[in-house]
Structures are given as C-alpha cells and as structure tokens.
Amino acid sequence: MNTPQQITPDQHAPEPSEPLEPALELSGLRRDYVVRAPVPGSRRRRRQVVRAVDDISLSIRPGEAVGFVGANGAGKSTTIKMMTGILTPTGGSLRVLGREPVAERKQLAREIGVVFGQRSQLWWDLPLRDSYTILGAMHRLTDRQRDARLERLVDGLDLGAFLGRPVRQLSLGQRMRGEVAAALLHSPQLVVLDEPTIGLDMVSKEGLRRFLREDRAERGTTLFLTTHDMNDVERLCDRIVVVNSGTVAYDGPLDSFRAHLGAPRELVVDLAEPAAALSLPGSAETAAVEADGIRHRIRFSGAELTVPALLSAIGAQVEVRDLSLTEPAIEDLVREIYGRSGLA
Amino acid sequence: MPTYWSIASASFRQYSTYRMATAAGVFTNTIFGFIRASILFAAITTAGGELSGYTIAQAATYVWLGQALLAPIEAFGTREVSQRVHQGEVAVDLLRPASFLGLYYAQKLGRSAFLLLGRGIPPLVIGALVTGLALPEDPLSYLLGAFSLLAAITLAFLADMMVNLAAFWLIETRGLTVVYTAVMNLLSGFLIPILWFPDWLLGIARATPFPSMIQTPIDTLSGRITPLEALPLLGVQAGWVLVLAVAAHLMLRLGVRSMEVQGG
Incomplete structure (x- = not known):
C-alpha cells in the first residue's frame, strides 16, 4: 500500500x-472548455482552451x-x-x-x-x-x-x-x-x-x-x-x-x-495535573504540550489504534479531565495528497 | 401522457391559489378594456357608425375578447425558460425523462386554462353588462372558436418559447422579449383590428403567425366572420403551429447541442 x-x-x-x-x-475522459479571454489593450479576445478534465479513468x-x-x-x-x-x-x-x-x-x-x-x-x-x-x-x-x-x-x-x-x-x-x-x-x-x-x-x-x-x-x-x-x-x-x-x-x-496518509487524527486531552510527555502506544505521538503541561495534543492513526485503547493507555498514567477528538478535514487530506504527488 | 396531464393540472391548481393576483389582473384588464373601448367607439362614431367592417357592438366585442385573451395568451411574454437557461437550471429539465417542450407546453396549458376562466371570463361579463357584446348566431362559431383559441395559445407558447430559447446564445434576452411583444401586440391585431391597418402593414401582418394568435380567435368567437369564413383561417393557424413547432424543436436541439459541446 x-x-x-x-x-x-x-x-x-x-x-x-x-x-x-x-x-x-x-x-x-477529457473535457476542454474554450474561453475567450480579453487581451489587455486590444478589443479582440484571445481564444484559450482550458482543460477541465484531463484523462480520468475510473x-x-x-x-x-x-x-x-x-x-x-x-x-x-x-x-x-x-x-x-x-x-x-x-x-x-x-x-x-x-x-x-x-x-x-x-x-x-x-x-x-x-x-x-x-x-x-x-x-x-x-x-x-x-x-x-x-x-x-x-x-x-x-x-x-x-x-x-x-x-x-x-x-x-x-x-x-x-x-x-x-x-x-x-x-x-x-x-x-x-x-x-x-x-x-x-x-x-x-x-x-x-x-x-x-x-x-x-x-x-x-x-x-x-x-x-x-x-x-x-x-x-x-x-x-x-x-x-x-x-x-x-x-x-x-x-x-x-x-x-x-x-x-x-x-x-x-x-x-x-x-496510507498516516491519517493523523488528533486527540486533545486536558489533564487534572500538569504532566510531561506521556508514553504512548504504537505510532501515537505527542504533537504538542500546552498550558504548562495541562493540555496534550496527541496524533495517531485511526487505522491501527482505537481511541479507547489510546485513552486507557493515557488513563493509566494520568487523570484526564476533559478530551476532544478531531478528524482530519477532507481538504487537509487532499492537500497532503497533492503535496506528496508534487501537485500543490 | 399522464406526465403531461399531471403537470397541466398541477399548474392549473397552482394558479388558482393566486387569488389576489387574479383579482388585480381582472381589475386592470377591465379598466384597460374601458379605455380601449372608448377610443375605438370615438373612432367609429367619427367615421359615421362603422369603420372597416366594425360597428360599435362589434368593436366592443373585439375589445372585451381581446382583454379576455390577454392573460391566457400571455401577450407580454414569459421569462422562465430563458432564466433557467442562463442559470443552468435547464440541465435539470433536460435530465427529466420527458419532452422538454412537452413539459413546458403542459404547464402552459394548465396555466392558460386557469387564466382563461379566472382572468378571461370576468372582464367579458363586465363588458357584456356595460357596453354589450355582439355574439355569434351560429353555435358552430363557438366550437370553431374553441379550436382557434387552443391554436392561438399554442402559437403564442411556441413563439414565446423561441424567444426564450435564444438565451442559449444571448447573454441577455430581455431586449428581444420587449421587441417581440411590441411587434406581437401590434401585428396580432390586439391593439387595433388588423383590417384597420394600411394595406402594406396588413400585408406584412398576414405574412406572420401573429394574427393567428389574437385576431383569428376573436373574429371566430365573436361571429364577425361566419364559420365557413373561419375554416380557412383555422387552417392557417394549424399551418403556423406546424411551422413554429418544428422551428422551436430545431432551436432547442441546436441550443442543447451547443450547451453539450460548449458547456453551460
């Protein structure tokens, strides 16, 4: 993969x-549009071909x-x-x-x-x-x-x-x-x-x-x-x-x-007591520690690690007061795809 | 067929809910009916009681029938289709498993049926009470009149549709609509009977489908011409329906083609 x-x-x-x-x-599948773009300083319009769909196979x-x-x-x-x-x-x-x-x-x-x-x-x-x-x-x-x-x-x-x-x-x-x-x-x-x-x-x-x-x-x-x-x-x-x-x-x-993307889901935990970096299972990693060790941002891949597993690993080390989970936005994932294929 | 019937009846019901608009329309049509009648009466009286075959009673009938047909014929044009073309909504119409022109025609027939009853009959009744109407003696005139009316509504629909379909090529069709309705209102014999035109204009008018949209149904319904005289005019109407239907169909085909090829 x-x-x-x-x-x-x-x-x-x-x-x-x-x-x-x-x-x-x-x-x-291909589709071109013909656009007539105005040419600066001229009354003529230049014919321009814009390729909207370029060789899609599905x-x-x-x-x-x-x-x-x-x-x-x-x-x-x-x-x-x-x-x-x-x-x-x-x-x-x-x-x-x-x-x-x-x-x-x-x-x-x-x-x-x-x-x-x-x-x-x-x-x-x-x-x-x-x-x-x-x-x-x-x-x-x-x-x-x-x-x-x-x-x-x-x-x-x-x-x-x-x-x-x-x-x-x-x-x-x-x-x-x-x-x-x-x-x-x-x-x-x-x-x-x-x-x-x-x-x-x-x-x-x-x-x-x-x-x-x-x-x-x-x-x-x-x-x-x-x-x-x-x-x-x-x-x-x-x-x-x-x-x-x-x-x-x-x-x-x-x-x-x-x-494939490593799809970084992000778990944000607020702790009852400040703590230094936590030891995390699998590929999960601490992305940031904020508010003097109270708030931890943890990135992990949803494919290999479930949230409950991650939470119980954290819960064994510290007391969690609040948490939130963010899913990657489609735009972010797509941007990453473009970045990797050098298209961005 | 059930498709078109369901659209026509839905369209009829839809318009029947616009009570205020109907009342306002009837009021306006009636007022303008009186204005037009008094102008024609003055002209006929000055001419000595008859003008190009129109007596006072016939002129009154002509005016009131004209006012009654104004709404169902939609003599001032519609803009729905051109707007849908411009906004790309026409794609939705084309993705329906039914004929594009058929859908809009069914809608038009349902609407016109209501407008004929709701907007057409009241001014006619008021006119009959106030100025009197010259009604045909031969019952056949009513039957032929009904056919003539259907043909007139169909023609007005097709011509108006062609003006709307121009939106496939024009960025703005409002100007075209204005020109079209001005020409249509004059040459159809709505403003004054076409027999009052100078010969050259009468010649032009008769070479167009416009008199078939108003003058013919009015003449037939009012009994100003006998059923025997009306028959060839109905034939002319049928001929124009055929011509305009083919033309509108071709125009739609070309428009859709250019949309498919150039993008909407």
Whole structure:
C-alpha cells in the first residue's frame, strides 16, 4: 500500500470480482472548455482552451459507493455533467449503466437518480407532494408503486410535516430531503449526488446520511458522491477518488486512503495535573504540550489504534479531565495528497 | 401522457391559489378594456357608425375578447425558460425523462386554462353588462372558436418559447422579449383590428403567425366572420403551429447541442 496512485478497483475488491458490467466506466475522459479571454489593450479576445478534465479513468462496480472529492475547479462537476449526458466529452469515452450518456440521456434519466445540491428538480410553486405525483408519472410508476415507495421515503427522510407546503416555502434542510426523495422515487440503480449536504446543519446532514445508508443497504444501489465534507465520504462511501486539476490523484478504498496518509487524527486531552510527555502506544505521538503541561495534543492513526485503547493507555498514567477528538478535514487530506504527488 | 396531464393540472391548481393576483389582473384588464373601448367607439362614431367592417357592438366585442385573451395568451411574454437557461437550471429539465417542450407546453396549458376562466371570463361579463357584446348566431362559431383559441395559445407558447430559447446564445434576452411583444401586440391585431391597418402593414401582418394568435380567435368567437369564413383561417393557424413547432424543436436541439459541446 505504499503506492497511492491509481489503485485499480480489482486490487481492493472486497469480494472476488463478479463478471458484472461496471455501473460506471470512464476511460481517458477529457473535457476542454474554450474561453475567450480579453487581451489587455486590444478589443479582440484571445481564444484559450482550458482543460477541465484531463484523462480520468475510473471503473465502478454495481453496488459500490464512491466519494469523488477535490478542491473547487478540480473537474468534479464537469465529470458529473458528462456522466449525466448534458456535456459531451472532448476525448475518451464513458458508459453509464451500459449507456452512452449524451445519446441516451432520456433513457438514462429513467435509471439514474441525480441530486444537484445547488439546483432543484422540484416544482418550486407547487406543494412538495405534487412534485412526486408528476415524477411518478414521468417515471411510469403505477399509483401503487409510487405510493409504496413514497411512504418509505417520507418515513425515512421525515417529509411528512411539510408534504403539503409549496417547495419555495421549505427550509434548505427540508428542501434537500425533498430533493433526495425526488431522486430516489423511481428506485434508480445508480444515484449521483453532487454536494447533497451543502449548506446543511449537522443534524440535517446526519439524517440525510442515515437514510442514504439505509436505502443503499436495502437496494444495493451504486452511489457516486461529490462533497466537501469528509464525513459524507466516511459515512457513505467505501472508496474514495481524489481529483486534482482534472486528473485522478488518488483512487482506493477509504480505509487505506487514511492508513496510507498516516491519517493523523488528533486527540486533545486536558489533564487534572500538569504532566510531561506521556508514553504512548504504537505510532501515537505527542504533537504538542500546552498550558504548562495541562493540555496534550496527541496524533495517531485511526487505522491501527482505537481511541479507547489510546485513552486507557493515557488513563493509566494520568487523570484526564476533559478530551476532544478531531478528524482530519477532507481538504487537509487532499492537500497532503497533492503535496506528496508534487501537485500543490 | 399522464406526465403531461399531471403537470397541466398541477399548474392549473397552482394558479388558482393566486387569488389576489387574479383579482388585480381582472381589475386592470377591465379598466384597460374601458379605455380601449372608448377610443375605438370615438373612432367609429367619427367615421359615421362603422369603420372597416366594425360597428360599435362589434368593436366592443373585439375589445372585451381581446382583454379576455390577454392573460391566457400571455401577450407580454414569459421569462422562465430563458432564466433557467442562463442559470443552468435547464440541465435539470433536460435530465427529466420527458419532452422538454412537452413539459413546458403542459404547464402552459394548465396555466392558460386557469387564466382563461379566472382572468378571461370576468372582464367579458363586465363588458357584456356595460357596453354589450355582439355574439355569434351560429353555435358552430363557438366550437370553431374553441379550436382557434387552443391554436392561438399554442402559437403564442411556441413563439414565446423561441424567444426564450435564444438565451442559449444571448447573454441577455430581455431586449428581444420587449421587441417581440411590441411587434406581437401590434401585428396580432390586439391593439387595433388588423383590417384597420394600411394595406402594406396588413400585408406584412398576414405574412406572420401573429394574427393567428389574437385576431383569428376573436373574429371566430365573436361571429364577425361566419364559420365557413373561419375554416380557412383555422387552417392557417394549424399551418403556423406546424411551422413554429418544428422551428422551436430545431432551436432547442441546436441550443442543447451547443450547451453539450460548449458547456453551460
């Protein structure tokens, strides 16, 4: 696990790979945008080609849950637009559920569910319930099928209280739950979530994640998720793909992503009595001692050491009065990836 | 089909909840109806009781039907689609497993059905009570009038959609909307009957789909022309529906293509 780049899915497949067609297959995918930039001192504009996606190859098996992360402008949205068939690739090829996205956009729309965190697919002025009636008809669900599925969604996403309210009156959290229900109403095989938790508070985020996990466990859907929140990836995905400047900087299982980075989780303990550096198990190390020996910052890797084990080792030496645990932010981890591959 | 029906009926219900807006619209339509009627009456009286085939009663009918059709036809244009194109929301529409134009047409029909009842009928009733209306004697006129009205709403939808779809290429379509509605209001025979135009302008108007949007349904519904005279005009309407439907479809295809290729 010392070579981080381009771990192919087959190498880390949790079970023997089945002869299934990939749910998503991107090979050598490229996308250029032509930008007309003004030239200083001239009225002419210079034609400039910006490469948003540069040679992305990915193969995602049915049932996999993949977190697709990267900084703003890394090429995430462009990739999703190509996957859903609203943007033509400049080069390379992609198949989504065996289909050509641009050519078969409408058929594909019946088989995938998409949530764009920044856009709404609900009918703004209509009561939320009406959007599901329309979507049910669009996806050719019988009233029975629709009602059964809707009941599950209303229950799991807690929509009951505001089903009758016009979408424009919903809070962001309520609307996002409504959006997710809209994307899942037709029980799609592939769910594409583009920043589904953006702008939500902790409780709303957690509720949404819980339901997405449940639904995936029940139906075995393939999940493709972009986010800025590492917790989304951790709670929902088993594989992480990091993109930077339009290329794949890392592709592998989530736990080895962490392990590979040494994933410094940080435990902050406040002691009852000041103490010098503590002796710590495994690879845990004291990063800093503050407040005259009262506060200790301890870095450790989550993969090889559990928090209780670490705590009991500390507890055997000193009395702990207070503690807090911080998880590495996705931005930090990604930055580290970039740093290592010399891309920063 | 259930998709479009559910959208049309939802759109109808949605507009039926805007009671204040409806009341305000009816009020405005009625006031402008009186203003327009008094101008036309003055012109007709000066001309000696009849002007290019319009008597006072026929002019009144023309005005009130025009006021009634204003809202369902949406003669002042819409901006929803152009805004969605500019904001990229159009991607969401294109990711629906249904026809883009079909979705918006269904929405338009639901909306127009409500506007016809809620905004159209009241000014007509008020007009009938105050100035009187010249109504057709032949019941066939009502049937043909209904078809003519549907065709007019469809045409107005398609033309307005094309103006909106220009947003795929233009950064700002407001100017285009203003020009379009000005031309449409004049050439459709909404401001004054097209028969009052000088010959050259009448010629221009008849070469466009605009009279099919207002003048034809008004003439048919008011019985100013007989059902037999209305039939060829309905044929003209049908022809324009075909032409504009193909044009709007092509425009959408090109717009979507340029979005797919250039990025939204």
